[in-house]
Amino acid sequence: SGSAGALAQWVLVELQGEVEPRQSGSLAGSLLGDLHYTCEGVPVLIVGHHILYGKVVQLEKPFAVLVKEGAAPQDSPGEPHGHYTVTALIKTKLLFKTRPKPIITHVPKKV
Amino acid sequence: RSRAQVDATLRAARLNPGELLPAVHCLRFGPHAAAGQCCLLQLEPGLCAELEAGRSLVIRGEKDEQAVLCSKDKTYDMKIADTSNMLLFIPGCKTPEQLNADPSSCNIIHSQIAGFSNNYWELRRCRPKLKKLRKLLMEDPYEGPDSRKDQALTVSKYTTEDLLSLIQASEEEILHQLQAIDACKIEGYWRILEFDYEMKLLNHVTQLIDSESWSLSKVPLRTCLEELGSLEPREMIEHILLSYGRKYVDDGEVYFEMHEDKICRAIAQMLLQNAVKFNLSEFQEVWQQSVPEGMTTRIDQLKGLALVDKSSRPETISLLKVEDLPEDNQERFNSLFGIREKWTEVDITPYIQDLCAEKQSVGALLTKYARSSTLNGVKVYNSRRPIS
Numbered sequence: 448s449g450s451a452g453a454l455a456q457w458v459l460v461e462l463q464g465e466v467e468p469r470q471s472g473s474l475a476g477s478l479l480g481d482l483h484y485t486c487e488g489v490p491v492l493i494v495g496h497h498i499l500y501g502k503v504v505q506l507e508k509p510f511a512v513l514v515k516e517g518a519a520p521q522d523s524p525g526e527p528h529g530h531y532t533v534t535a536l537i538k539t540k541l542l543f544k545t546r547p548k549p550i551i552t553h554v555p556k557k558v
Numbered sequence: 559r560s561r562a563q564v565d566a567t568l569r570a571a572r573l574n575p576g577e578l579l580p581a582v583h584c585l586r587f588g589p590h591a592a593a594g595q596c597c598l599l600q601l602e603p604g605l606c607a608e609l610e611a612g613r614s615l616v617i618r619g620e621k622d623e624q625a626v627l628c629s630k631d632k633t634y635d636m637k638i639a640d641t642s643n644m645l646l647f648i649p650g651c652k653t654p655e656q657l658n659a660d661p662s663s664c665n666i667i668h669s670q671i672a673g674f675s676n677n678y679w680e681l682r683r684c685r686p687k688l689k690k691l692r693k694l695l696m697e698d699p700y701e702g703p704d705s706r707k708d709q710a711l712t713v714s715k716y717t718t719e720d721l722l723s724l725i726q727a728s729e730e731e732i733l734h735q736l737q738a739i740d741a742c743k744i745e746g747y748w749r750i751l752e753f754d755y756e757m758k759l760l761n762h763v764t765q766l767i768d769s770e771s772w773s774l775s776k777v778p779l780r781t782c783l784e785e786l787g788s789l790e791p792r793e794m795i796e797h798i799l800l801s802y803g804r805k806y807v808d809d810g811e812v813y814f815e816m817h818e819d820k821i822c823r824a825i826a827q828m829l830l831q832n833a834v835k836f837n838l839s840e841f842q843e844v845w846q847q848s849v850p851e852g853m854t855t856r857i858d859q860l861k862g863l864a865l866v867d868k869s870s871r872p873e874t875i876s877l878l879k880v881e882d883l884p885e886d887n888q889e890r891f892n893s894l895f896g897i898r899e900k901w902t903e904v905d906i907t908p909y910i911q912d913l914c915a916e917k918q919s920v921g922a923l924l925t926k927y928a929r930s931s932t933l934n935g936v937k938v939y940n941s942r943r944p945i946s
Contacts, residue, residue, distance in 0.1 A: 455649060460646040462643060482585055503653055508603075512596055512599075
């Protein structure tokens, strides 16, 4: 169902691959990385030992973020039935498609 | 995470802070990020503006139905689209434009990732699923105030709210359809008139028009209510006039311009439902005699109501109502080809017209669901697959 008042605007970050916690355990509270922008507006994401370069994309078809009302998480992924609230709109995404550049922190010296 | 830590990471990554904007977002997963309570819905044009204007979108469908999304006046099918990428949704994350526009923006912005997903809901505009509306209202058609059945508490009745929760269509589409099928509100519930009762009401009106020698385009409401008010409830008299006429005001008085085609059509239905098939020419004679004085019957008034068989000797006509046929495209075509093997475009159009999507033509539907051939120099359509 709808919302009262102005809707929040969120941003989507699109990454290749999957997100996994560094140590086994839940993701909640754990750090993903630092998001910078170059002076030209290119987003740069540092995740662990990787640098990702991306671009800002204005979405042709914006997204609405729906939050399912009710305590339990969705019982099955394909089940849309139930009451939803539109929490936010997403009109912009930061797309990181390039291969991550690994950060080499220690270069052994040649003896 | 502190500025010092951020700078250390930048040094390790061999990035020059001078080439970067001063603000940095430190992204962290929020406490409920992995709970899966948030999902993404891709919006079709117009829906974003509707949401921003404060209007609602509703997801409708019972457990055994495919869910649809309804705006105020449109209906969309919902489908999950998978992506091989990970989508993270981040509140309060700023774009370079926003950072540049606000020089006072914080150096370190701690952003919490609210959720993530590798799929989202896609929408596709679809026809509202309105067949169920008629089905619900036909559970207990209204037979008139004297009907004993209506007094029973077990009568199946639906309010507007009931219909909104049961029908997979937008509110506007539902209200529009209620008008199209001549439903009326009786004691707060939407009802369809039982056909015989409807014909009884219509007959009162047409007889009165005849005895008063009124013009068919100027039937006065006030006199109808005066003359017929003792026979039937006033709301029902007005309802039948609204169903079969166009209301207008002239010099302060309410009149109706009667729909000749609709009246002839109703009388044809009354005649046709008494037998499986009629001799066409006999039917046409009886039909013309049964309609009010001054009205002319024409076969094309019966589109979507009756089917003429020109291949039989003598030619025949039988009742075939489009609203009795399946709602699903493939099932509709299967049903039609089960009734008749080969159809001309002229004959089949009234029975598939309602299947057309917003910008789709009947021709496009025929190309998709039928195969064409030529029979005696005429183009005909038959099924793409064998019909058992």
